[in-house]
Amino acid sequence: MPKTSTTLTERLILAGTASDREIAELVDDAGLDAVVAALVEEILSRCEQPVNIKAVHIALDVDHGDERRRVVLRVHRDEPVRVVDEPAPVVWSRLGITVTDLIRRLYGRTDHRRTGDFHNSFVPDAPSPQDMYFELPEIFNSATQATGTVIAGCAAHSADLGSLSVRSGSDKWASFHWYTPHYERHFARFRDEPVRVLEIGIGGYDEQLGGGSLRMWKRYFHRGLIFGLDIFDKTELTEPRLTALVGDQNDPECLVALAERHGPFDIVIDDGSHMNEHVHTSFAALFPYVRDGGIYVIEDMQTSYLPSFGGSPGDSAGPGTSVGLVKGLLDDLHHRERPRRNGAEPSITQRSVTGVHVYHNIAFVEKGTNGEDGLPGWMDVAAWDALGATDA
Template sequence: MDDNKVLRLIHAAGLHEAELVATVAELGLAEVARILIDEVLFRAAVPHNHYPVVVQLTIAHEGRRVDSQLRAVGGKPWELLPVAAADQLVAMRIDYEALDLIRAVFGPGEERSVGYRTTSLLPSGSAAALTSDDQRMNYLGAATQAVQSILAACTRGRPDLGELATRYHSDKYGLLHWFTPHYERHLAGLRDEPVRVLEIGIGGYNSAFGGGSLKMWKHYFHRGLVFGMDIYDKSHLDEQRIVTIQGDQSDPDSLTEIAERHGPFDVIIDDGSHINEHVRTSFRVLLAHLRRGGFYVIEDLWTSYQPGYGGDPDPQSAAGTSLALLKDLMDSLHYEERPPGQERELVYSDLHVGGVHVYHNIAFIEKKLNAEGGIPPWVPR
């Protein structure tokens, strides 16, 4: 999957029209349409129509057009029909100018949901195939159920993370964890940005399963690129804007090589082995590859109390756990307040961690310049 083309289109979506026109000309309308259709099909919710329908999405630019026919069957993902199936009964034709659809799907700023497309219900030729009132009513009812998911997918949309976690079968919301409201609180400001997200741990172990969280992040960050790292090969999950990497989070050299090749990142999420030593190694190596203003997230803090993960049930004696790391970061935040003679040699996290937010089983570490200056010496001690 050539994500360089996708990233160029995402970048151009936020530029002046002349730059966007030049990018479309360079990539070619057919390639631009392929990227857009791939994204629309990914975002479109599974339809619930009781009767199969077809929606034609037409993307035009400078006198040329690309037609795509998308078939909806209730309870199944949308399907892109081959060109040879052009005689299908079309419920609605939706026409977009390529520049408008690019901005609607990948652009920053406000939503572009109406006034940027034309629609034609049961285009000429399709209506003639419906020979009775019952057929027309059944088909129109099914079309109403199906078409909305395509129209919604042709905008950036704003489903919350809880909804997306449920749709893509991520365990970050429901049953085991209730993490998504915390993610929303801290990451919402990045949602419109062309971010790079690295999640350690894809899920499913050595099976074909896993990847739900990667899809959730891809949908949430509509302009972002999502990397998933796992000790197992998960390359079967690679798709547009999702890249999987095989690596070992306990190996500093492996982490460094991955970060130098794919970073720097705006968000790093450790949902990997949950072994405390691995968590600490990953943080020590990867913090330097997180952009200022980004977040480093550590999930499943409960393993700090479990000996099987290198934890200790006694919080007072647990020096090498994930929670102990967070407690150390609290001291790092306040290194400037140490009394004279009690200073210690500074480490990277002292200068580059500007906030630590801890919730049940999850922590968000903000990367910021931590150099505000201590309380001046003339203030009474």
């Protein structure tokens, strides 16, 4: 099937919460063939590894008015689900849905209904030849499992982030890190939104491409556009809704150019080199390109205490480390309570850091308008003490 353009993908994401009329206009404009091809690509990326022992062909019929497009999928254990191009395979399950309902299933809200929008014909044709009848229990079982795999791939809802991490090959859970519960706590409000997510560091060792975390984010943010940055060329990972970029996280010009082209971002995650200098460089360059209401995440802050990564040798992390960066952000969050040096205007972090949440080795920095005023500037220590005495 033809590859989907980024423009069509973005239009389909927004159509997930649009009206019937707006969806119909999109399909008429882009063409049913192109839309169905894009939706099937998305379904294939969401299907889990099949478990059915016998290979099963499933016909997906997508309707738009008087038009119908059929795509036949092959589902078999230990193989990724794929489109069948060869003619007339035996179909053991037929799924029918309108293109409007399929777009809403894939790109609508996670609480969108998941029943009442499909019609299904289960094993519609008798197995042939006659001597195959003894295989009926296995046929029915495999057809059931295969149909379930495809229907699950047509849903916005996915497993919890920990399970997705393990399935995708990410190390953010059940390894050295227990990050996914923190991610779910802070990212839940973005789950149904058409977010832009940038992760620094694609992973992979030796000849491996990596990309486990990018695949996890693509599935978790079912309406999201996911971008990954790595100093090595991992562009082979690029697919609809997932773009692998090449660049150095310690090069501010590279980062700004990337953000100008692909941002602004709702979420930026630094899981890159973990060199403390690089963490500072990336934050300074990219934090201005995080949307208000967005989050900047810094992972693996343990390198703040490792001199080989530019960390501090003592018990306390210095200002040039990632922990030191977070400490400074706490001061910036409270800048209105501090004397302003030489009348200088507040910095971008003083103006726009609205929250800092720190857990073991990971920090979440919230961006917005840090506009809550402190005490009037004319109040001195004596006035503060008097106010405190009155409150007492």
